[in-house]
Amino acid sequence: MLTIETQIENGHHILFLKGEVDASNSVILDEAITKLVTDGSSSILVDGTGLEYISSAGLGVFMSYLEDFQEKEIDLKIFSLSDRVFEVFKILGLDQLIQIYPDKKTALLA
């Protein structure tokens, strides 16, 4: 089960992920990000506080936007991942490709 809420805060779009992202629902994450891009967002922050699990289907969604975002100068930051979810990003080396921060404050200041 995955729910995604979007909030705008001082020009940043914050995506709150709650639940588990797997091959059955990663399309929801994909659509939520695409919508922000269509809406002209230049700063997307992903709040991982409620993210309990993410499989390669979800990680692949983030990966698929990286080049586009670089070209369009869209900032993507992820924060407040639990230790075990962060470990998965690290196994793949995604912590080197995606900006990941311990909490919202650090993410906003970076």
Added chain:
Amino acid sequence: MPEMKHQMRISCQTTALSELRVFLKKTLGELRISDIDQHQITLAVEEVCANLIIHSHNCNALDYIELNVKQNPGKLIFEITDEGKAFNMLDYEVPDLNKVKGEKRKGGLGIILVKKIMDEIEFESNKGTNTCRLIKWFQS
């Protein structure tokens, strides 16, 4: 430690993956392995099953794959059997992460995860039945 054997039949649809996680949480919860290891093992087994469901069975809910979890001294064995199109992940060359990024392809990451998380991977195909064995060593 008592002998352990658990079995699950998984319908080939992606919505079955959450049931698989519930099954693995219960099964692995009986063992003395860390929360992070449990999480990663669950992920690796799910990645293999998700690949089979999507690529070998085209999400046909009438097809099934079978998972057997066995515990041998010092190792946990996850045996995944199916009768779909054989896919030997050992033959699959793991893509470079930057290439995955460049090609905007979303596949390939799952296999990297499985190979990094599991200590041994075996695959055999015999008379239409494919068996993938994922083995994780641990201190018992």
